[in-house]
Amino acid sequence: MKRSDFIKNGAALLGSTVLLNNQTMANEQLTKNATNATFKLDYAPHQGMFSATAGKNFLDEIKYMYDLGFRSIEDNGMPGRSVEDQTKVGELLAKLGMRMGVFVVPKGGNGANTLAAGKKEHVDIFLNGIRQSIEIAKRVNAKWITVVPGDYQRNLPIGVQTANVIEGLKRGAELLEPHGVTMVLEPLSDTPDLFLRYTDQTYEICKAVGSPSCKILYDAYHQQKNEGNLINLMNLCWSEIAYVQVGDNPGRREPTTGEINYKNVFKWLKEKGYTGIVGMEHGMSKSGVEGEKALVAAYREVDNF
Missing domain, CATH: 1.20.5 (Single alpha-helices involved in coiled-coils or other helix-helix interfaces)
Known part of the structure; x- marks a missing residue:
């Protein structure tokens, strides 16, 4: 050569x-x-969804969620964490530029503590939970807290029960307003004993309370079970919806595993101008690393609208 x-x-x-x-x-x-890459909507996972890869430490899991493209988290049990742990979560979220989604107000309402009864002791428990939540919200920079008013008080007319709930919530809103925190009322499908079950019912209550600190948490999983007609009812009650959660039905697992057309729902939310959090309030169809991959793939699919 x-x-x-x-x-x-x-x-x-x-x-x-x-x-x-x-x-x-x-x-x-x-x-x-x-x-x-981030998503078109702000989906918020919770602890345990990525523990197979990230481990059991919540802070490590939050960092991994960020690496996957998520920019918010939820943690219903935040009130049960120590002040030190709450502070660490808040600091990490601030460092990463992530948002804190909802946590549940401690003893904010359950079968044994229903605002519908109009009893002072129940209202006092609720208001104490609100005060605790304000301090927790400061540590983690939370803007929304979940409230469930409890069960029916069946010895009272429904109108009286509704008025009792409204009056209790007004007092909670008065505490929250100066801090810019919103309690979001969640109508649920878990049992017919629950007082709050429907979107329009929650809309009516929020309108009556008349506070920016009292709005609707719309969980599409529960409302698919209770009433269906998701987009239309969200649209009718839109002015009072401040927070959205999802889970497919049946099974309460990730989108694409059930009957809800989440691609259309999410497209509608985006077109509506929704910039809030979409809480991933559900389980997973598979366990372990494969389940985590399936979870992310499902959200990539329904976010591709």
Whole structure:
């Protein structure tokens, strides 16, 4: 081989190698970007969803959620964590630029403590839970807290029960307003004994309370079970909806595992201008690392509208 040909062939081989390496790096970057890209809506996972990969430490799991493209979290049990742990979560979220979603007001309402009864002792328990929640919200920079008014008080007319709930919530809203925290009322499907079950019922109560600190938590899983007609009812009650949660039905697992067309629901939310959190209030169809991959894939699919 002539020296000139050897040099020419070597240069061509080197050029091909550089191009191949550059293409490989580009492909790796595209894969990384696709993995870490944020979503069109702000979906919020909770602890345990990625523990198979990230481990049991909540802070490590939050960092991993961020790496996957999520920008908010939920933690119903935040009031049960120590002040130190709450503070650490708040500091990490601030560092990452993530938002804190809902946590449940401690003893804010249950079968043994129903605001519908209009009893002072029940209202006092509720208001004490609100005061505790304000301090927790400061530590984790939370803007929304979940309230369930409790069960029916069946020895009272429904109108009286509704008035009792409204009066109790007004007192809670008065405490929350100066701190910019909103209690979001969640109508549920768990049992017919629950006082609050329907979107329009919650809308009526929020209108009566008349406070920016009392709005609706719309959980599409519960409302698919209770009433269906999701988009239309959300639209009718839109002015009072401040927070959204999801889970497919039946099964209460990730989107694409049930009957709800979440791609259309999320497209509608985006077109409506919703910039709030979409809480991932559900379980998973598979366990372990495979379940985590399926979870992320499902949200990538329904977010692709």
